[in-house]
Amino acid sequence: MHRCGLYIHIPFCKSRCIYCDFYSTTCGSDVRQAYIGAVCNEMALRREYLSLPILSSVYIGGGTPSVLSPEELSRIFAAITEYWQLVPDAEVTLEANPDDITPDYAKALAALPINRVSMGVQSFDDDMLRFLHRRHTALQVHQAMDSLLSAGIDNLSIDLIYGLPNQTLDAWQEDLDKAFALPVSHASAYALIYEEGTALCRMREQGRVQETDEELSLQMYESLMNKAAAKGFLHYEISNFALPRREARHNSGYWSGMHYLGLGPAAHSFNGTSRQWNSPDLHAYTKAHGDTVGSELVTTETLTPQMQMEEMLLTRLRTAAGLNLTDFCHQFGQHALDALLARANPYIKNKTLAIADEHLLLTHEGLFVSDDIISSLFE
Numbered sequence: 001m002h003r004c005g006l007y008i009h010i011p012f013c014k015s016r017c018i019y020c021d022f023y024s025t026t027c028g029s030d031v032r033q034a035y036i037g038a039v040c041n042e043m044a045l046r047r048e049y050l051s052l053p054i055l056s057s058v059y060i061g062g063g064t065p066s067v068l069s070p071e072e073l074s075r076i077f078a079a080i081t082e083y084w085q086l087v088p089d090a091e092v093t094l095e096a097n098p099d100d101i102t103p104d105y106a107k108a109l110a111a112l113p114i115n116r117v118s119m120g121v122q123s124f125d126d127d128m129l130r131f132l133h134r135r136h137t138a139l140q141v142h143q144a145m146d147s148l149l150s151a152g153i154d155n156l157s158i159d160l161i162y163g164l165p166n167q168t169l170d171a172w173q174e175d176l177d178k179a180f181a182l183p184v185s186h187a188s189a190y191a192l193i194y195e196e197g198t199a200l201c202r203m204r205e206q207g208r209v210q211e212t213d214e215e216l217s218l219q220m221y222e223s224l225m226n227k228a229a230a231k232g233f234l235h236y237e238i239s240n241f242a243l244p245r246r247e248a249r250h251n252s253g254y255w256s257g258m259h260y261l262g263l264g265p266a267a268h269s270f271n272g273t274s275r276q277w278n279s280p281d282l283h284a285y286t287k288a289h290g291d292t293v294g295s296e297l298v299t300t301e302t303l304t305p306q307m308q309m310e311e312m313l314l315t316r317l318r319t320a321a322g323l324n325l326t327d328f329c330h331q332f333g334q335h336a337l338d339a340l341l342a343r344a345n346p347y348i349k350n351k352t353l354a355i356a357d358e359h360l361l362l363t364h365e366g367l368f369v370s371d372d373i374i375s376s377l378f379e
Contacts, residue, residue, distance in 0.1 A: 003056040005253045006084070008039060008076065009264030010065040010095075011282055034286045035264075036072055040079040042263050042290030047083040049261050049269060049276075055084045056258075057091045057250035058113070064120075066100035070108035077112050086113060091155075091249040093118055099136040101144035106151035116155040117148055118186075118248075124178040125171065128164055138178070145182055155246065157186035162220040163211075164192055172220045176227040185246035189224050190239050191217050218368055225367075236320045238362075238370055255315040263290075275301045309336065310378050317374050322361025343377050 012032060047053070058080065060073075068076075073094075086092070093116040094109060101117075109117070123129055124138040136144075141158075148156060160179060162172050179187060204211060225235055233241040237255060240248065253260065262269045266280035278285065279297045292298040303311065309332050316323040329337040344360060347353035352366035352373055362370055 003253055003258050004050045004052050004054060005057040005059065005250050005258050005260035006050075006055050006080065007250075007260055007262040007267055008058070008060045009262065009267040010060060010062040010068060011035075011265055012062065012067050013064045031282075031286070032068065032072060035282065036068075036075050038286050038288070038290030039263050040075065040290070042292060043079050043083055045291055045293050046261060046263070046269075049271060050084075050259055051271070053084050054087060055080075055090060056087050057093070057253060058086070059093045059095075059250040061093075061095045063095075064097050064100070065094050066096035066105075070105070070112070073109075073112055073114075081113075091116055093157075093248070093250060095120065096144070097136055098140040098144040101147050103147045103150065106144075106147035106153065109148075110151040110153050115153060116157065116248075117153055118157040118159065118188075119144065121158040121179070122161045123164065124175050128167070131165070141182070145184075149183060154183070154185075156182075156184045157188065157248065158182065158184050160187065160189040161192050162189060162224065163217045169216060169219055169223065173223055173227070176224060180227060180231040180233070186240070186242045186248060187228065187233065188240050188248075191221070221368065225364075234320070238318045238367060252319075255319050257312070257315070273303060275303060305332065308332075313340075313377055314374055317360070317362060317377075318370070320361070322356075322359040325355070325358050325360055340377060347373055347376075 012035075060076070065073075080086075090113070092113045094114050095118050098119055098121065101119075119141065120134075121136075121141050122132060122134055124141070126137050129137065145156060148154075158179060160175065162175075224241075228235060228241040233243055234247070235241055236247050237252070240251065242248065252258075257272070259271045260269060262276075262278070265278050265282050265285045267278050269276040277299055278292050279299075281297070284297060285292070288295065288297060301307075309328075312328065312331070313323065325337060325341075328340065340360075344353050347366065348355065351363055352369060354361055354363050354366075362373065366373055
C-alpha cells in the first residue's frame with residue numbers, strides 16, 4: 001500500500017528570526033481563527049488529491065505551530081479525522097518552540113493524536129540565541145523536554161544550526177555534547193544559509209557579520225557525524241540523525257516518493273505525477289477561505305519523465321539507503337540506467353559514490369560534496 005502524508009503549514013510566529021525565509025507572519029488570534037477555518041475548508045475541498053483516505057504521517061510545521069492553543073489544534077485534528085483515517089502507528093509531528101511548552105500545554109498535546117515533537121533549538125549558547133532573535137533560552141529546552149516526557153510524548157527531535165557568525169569548532173562541539181545529552185531520539189542539523197531578503201543577509205552586506213569559512217563548516221559537519229555516531233545515532237539522511245527505528249517517517253516519505261498533500265499558504269503537494277504549491281499569501285488564502293482548487297492561489301506542475309528522474313536522484317541520493325538501481329531501471333528503462341551509471345563512474349572511481357546491493361549511494365567522502373555530485377548526475 002502506498003503511504004500518504006499530510007502537511008499543514010502554520011504561518012504564525014511571535015517574532016521573526018534573523019535567518020528565516022520560510023513564509024510566516026506575526027498576527028493576532030482573530031487572524032488565526034479565520035486561518036484555521038480556511039485550512040479545514042481546504043482539507044475538505046482537496047482530500048481527493050491523495051488516492052487513499054489513509055494517512056501514515058501528519059506533520060504540522062511552520063512558522064511556529066506551538067503558538068496555536070490546544071483548542072485551535074483540536075479543531076484541526078477534528079477535521080483531519082473527519083476526512084482521513086490515521087494508520088494505528090501513524091507518526092503525528094508538531095513543530096514547537098521550547099518556550100511554548102509548559103507542563104499544561106504538553107499534557108494538552110498528549111491528549112491529541114500528536115506523538116512526536118520537533119523542537120527548534122538551534123543553539124545552546126544564550127548569547128547566540130539572542131543574536132538570532134530566538135525567543136527561548138537553553139534552560140527552557142531542558143524544561144520543555146521534561147514537560148513533554150512527563151506528559152508521555154517521548155519521540156523528541158531537535159533542530160540545530162552550525163556555521164553561525166563567530167562560532168568556533170569548540171563551541172559547536174559543546175552544542176553537540178549538550179544536544180546528545182538530551183533525551184532525544186532524532187536530530188536535524190543544517191549549515192547556516194544566508195537567504196536573500198533576510199535580516200541576516202542584510203547584516204552580511206553591511207559587513208556586520210561574516211560568513212563561516214567553508215573549511216570550518218566541513219569540519220563542523222564531520223564533528224556532527226562523529227558525535228552522533230558515538231551516541232548510537234544513525235546518519236540516515238544528509239542532515240538527519242536518528243536512534244534505530246526513530247527516523248522521521250514523514251520526512252523520509254519526502255525522500256522516498258511518498259504522496260502528500262500540503263495545506264496552507266506556501267505549502268507543497270505531490271502525488272507522483274504532479275506537484276502543486278499554494279501562493280505564499282495569508283490574506284488572499286484566508287479571504288478565499290482556503291479554496292485553492294483551480295484558482296490563481298495554486299500552481300500545478302506536471303512532471304515529465306525527465307523531471308521524475310531528477311526528482312528520484314535528488315531525493316534518494318540524500319539518504320543512507322541511496323538509489324535503488326532496479327527501481328530506477330524499472331521506471332525509466334535500461335538506456336537511462338546505463339547513462340546514469342556512465343555519469344556516476346568518475347565518482348565511483350574517486351570513491352565519493354559506491355554501488356552496494358544494487359543501490360547507488362554517497363560514501364562518507366561523498367557526503368561533503370553531495371550537492372555537486374547529485375547535480376552532475378542530471379542529464
